Amino acid sequence: xxxxxxxxxxxxxxxxxxxxxxxxxxxxxxxxxxxxxxxxxxxxxxxxxxxxxxxxxxxxxxxxxxxxxxxxxxxxxxxxxxxxxxxxxxxxxxxxxxxxxxxxxxxxxxxxxxxxxxxxxxxxxxxxxxxxxxxxxxxxxxxxxxxxxxxxxxxxxxxxxxxxxxxxxxxxxxxxxxxxxxxxxxxxxxxxxxxxxxxxxxxxxxxxxxxxxxxxxxxxxxxxxxxxxxxxxxxxxxxxxxxxxxxxxxxxxxxxxxxxxxxxxxxxxxxxxxxxxxxxxxxxxxxxxxxxxxxxx
Amino acid sequence: xxxxxxxxxxxxxxxxxxxxxxxxxxxxxxxxxxxxxxxxxxxxxxxxxxxxxxxxxxxxxxxxxxxxxxxxxxxxxxxxxxxxxxxxxxxxxxxxxxxxxxxxxxxxxxxxxxxxxxxxxxxxxxxxxxxxxxxxxxxxxxxxxxxxxxxxxxxxxxxxxxxxxxxxxxxxxxxxxxxxxxxxxxxxxxxxxxxxxxxxxxxxxxxxxxxxxxxxxxxxxxxxxxxxxxxxxxxxxxxxxxxxxxxxxxxxxxxxxxxxxxxxxxxxxxxxxxxxxxxxxxxxxxxxxxxxxxxxxxxxxxxxxxxxxxxxxxxxxxxxxxxxxxxxxxxxxxxxxxx
Numbered sequence: 263x264x265x266x267x268x269x270x271x272x273x274x275x276x277x278x279x280x281x282x283x284x285x286x287x288x289x290x291x292x293x294x295x296x297x298x299x300x301x302x303x304x305x306x307x308x309x310x311x312x313x314x315x316x317x318x319x320x321x322x323x324x325x326x327x328x329x330x331x332x333x334x335x336x337x338x339x340x341x342x343x344x345x346x347x348x349x350x351x352x353x354x355x356x357x358x359x360x361x362x363x364x365x366x367x368x369x370x371x372x373x374x375x376x377x378x379x380x381x382x383x384x385x386x387x388x389x390x391x392x393x394x395x396x397x398x399x400x401x402x403x404x405x406x407x408x409x410x411x412x413x414x415x416x417x418x419x420x421x422x423x424x425x426x427x428x429x430x431x432x433x434x435x436x437x438x439x440x441x442x443x444x445x446x447x448x449x450x451x452x453x454x455x456x457x458x459x460x461x462x463x464x465x466x467x468x469x470x471x472x473x474x475x476x477x478x479x480x481x482x483x484x485x486x487x488x489x490x491x492x493x494x495x496x497x498x499x500x501x502x503x504x505x506x507x508x509x510x511x512x513x514x515x516x517x518x519x520x521x522x523x524x525x526x527x528x529x530x531x532x533x534x535x536x537x538x539x540x541x542x543x544x545x546x547x548x549x550x551x552x553x554x555x556x557x558x559x
Numbered sequence: 560x561x562x563x564x565x566x567x568x569x570x571x572x573x574x575x576x577x578x579x580x581x582x583x584x585x586x587x588x589x590x591x592x593x594x595x596x597x598x599x600x601x602x603x604x605x606x607x608x609x610x611x612x613x614x615x616x617x618x619x620x621x622x623x624x625x626x627x628x629x630x631x632x633x634x635x636x637x638x639x640x641x642x643x644x645x646x647x648x649x650x651x652x653x654x655x656x657x658x659x660x661x662x663x664x665x666x667x668x669x670x671x672x673x674x675x676x677x678x679x680x681x682x683x684x685x686x687x688x689x690x691x692x693x694x695x696x697x698x699x700x701x702x703x704x705x706x707x708x709x710x711x712x713x714x715x716x717x718x719x720x721x722x723x724x725x726x727x728x729x730x731x732x733x734x735x736x737x738x739x740x741x742x743x744x745x746x747x748x749x750x751x752x753x754x755x756x757x758x759x760x761x762x763x764x765x766x767x768x769x770x771x772x773x774x775x776x777x778x779x780x781x782x783x784x785x786x787x788x789x790x791x792x793x794x795x796x797x798x799x800x801x802x803x804x805x806x807x808x809x810x811x812x813x814x815x816x817x818x819x820x821x822x823x824x825x826x827x828x829x830x831x832x833x834x835x836x837x838x839x840x841x842x843x844x845x846x847x848x849x850x851x852x853x854x855x856x857x858x859x860x861x862x863x864x865x866x867x868x869x870x871x872x873x874x875x876x877x878x879x880x881x882x883x884x885x886x887x888x889x890x891x892x893x894x895x896x897x898x
Contacts, residue, residue: 294697393579393582394582397579397876398586400579400583400879400880400883401875401879402835402875402879404838404842405837405841405856405872405875406872408856408857408860409587409860409868409872411860412590412594412863413591414593485705489707492707493707493709493842496709496710497845498861499860509707509709512707512710516713519713520717520721523717526710526713526714529710530710530713530714533710534705534710537706537707538701538702538705540705541701541704542698545701
């Protein structure tokens with residue numbers, strides 16, 4: 263009997279994630295967040311089918327056709343080495359998505375671990391962990407990332423590490439706040455009375471309940487990640503040439519800006535669109551989570 | 560006036576700040592030690608003999624264990640010695656004090672623009688909630704939050720400087736004005752006004768207005784959002800209805816009643832936004848060749864000037880903590896309920 267109910271409890275897949283479908287429907291109904299979702303979908307499609315969508319090899323130089331304006335077989339023109347800008351932008355989506363995915367995959371677990379452990383144990387553990395979190399929070403993320411990249415050496419992977427190192431604190435704070443509300447719940451006490459270890463309680467009873475809000479916070483964070491990565495690329499501390507990273511493309515295009523506006527314009531529009539898309543979706547999510555709003559609309 | 564619990568609260572807060580500052584120092588120390596640049600090589604040069612190298616190595620204390628090195632760093636910082644910049648040969652602190660006014664001038668004008676824009680739009684969005692004005696403002700302010708500011712800076716230069724010629728280009732003023740005004744405060748606007756050089760003043764303002772507007776626009780997103788939500792909280796309360804029933808116009812109710820109640824919250828928001836401006840300043844200074852703190856930081860990062868980078872990072876952290884504290888204090892001063 264007892265094992266049966268336990269099994270039943272376990273087969274319930276992540277109880278906190280149930281409203282996600284409802285949230286998605288809410289987002290689709292609003293023009294702004296629907297637009298955001300559409301751009302993100304395009305980004306993913308672009309990344310998957312990049313070789314098919316690109317008209318040229320993104321690395322192929324054509325020194326007889328440098329700085330060609332848009333048109334004439336090159337939709338967005340060519341850069342200072344005669345490379346096709348459209349193809350480079352399309353391949354750049356892969357870099358952008360990689361950065362977002364890796365940062366999220368690193369930041370989520372770190373933030374969850376720090377937050378749930380601090381919240382669950384409380385006391386001295388909580389104080390120490392939250393003090394450390396506060397120290398990281400007392401920097402603007404770009405400046406701390408800059409310093410980390412300078413310390414580790416400029417490269418795409420180091421930029422990702424640096425961004426991850428600076429973006430876990432808000433997640434940890436959120437996970438801790440959530441944990442504090444669940445810690446005293448009856449089902450947690452029940453698990454403890456049954457003899458579950460602390461590790462098991464955190465993993466099975468607390469983490470699943472924190473997941474929805476953490477996932478949403480991670481989505482909200484993505485626009486910042488894109489802008490920070492682009493900023494690092496622009497300063498020469500992120501992706502290195504010849505990688506078609508959008509920020510780095512703007513940095514090299516800057517020298518030819520006055521006569522060849524297309525070198526900086528198109529990568530910039532790409533960054534703006536993607537980061538705006540994530541911000542619009544994030545904004546919609548905030549509304550979706552506000553119970554007053556959700557019922558009214 | 561100081562009750563015992565209040566003193567305890569203050570002590571507690573002071574303790575928290577001290578711990579955070581110590582943590583900051585650990586972090587900057589770690590960054591400095593992780594940096595790939597060899598600080599000894601940077602001082603003695605490539606051709607120094609092994610003996611000279613070892614001598615400097617020992618002078619810098621690099622032969623001691625890490626905890627000892629940290630204590631030495633702590634001692635230096637506490638006595639106000641932040642080391643010498645390898646690039647300029649000057650004490651880092653002097654360098655930073657020289658470049659800081661340029662950034663402060665930029666950031667201050669930016670926050671004035673950002674706060675005016677953000678608060679106005681936020682109030683309008685709250686009053687017109689869910690109507691088209693609210694939607695337009697929402698997208699407009701999210702745009703400001705989403706734009707890569709280094710790119711917007713370039714495009715703005717292309718349009719307003721290169722094509723239209725409305726504003727000055729990079730730098731703080733026209734080249735031929737440089738050195739014309741005695742450097743008293745290093746705030747060009749103030750210096751020019753003190754010297755009565757109005758041509759220089761206008762040139763400086765002309766160069767300042769574009770980067771400051773862009774920075775202000777990007778920081779207005781946050782201010783708009785918060786103003787809107789604070790205002791919505793007020794609008795739903797009964798005293799607003801009472802005021803309207805008494806016959807006050809919408810305008811009077813909003814600005815004379817509701818707005819006065821959100822002032823305190825707004826002050827804290829603007830203080831925090833001011834700190835966040837520093838981040839945008841790093842990027843925008845590169846684009847506008849602005850000889851400020853951001854450019855100082857990035858150019859030293861590139862060449863691995865350890866002392867300069869450590870001090871810059873430390874300074875940003877301290878500014879952030881100070882602004883947080885300031886917004887706390889302001890809240891207490893302005894909000895009678897916390898007394």
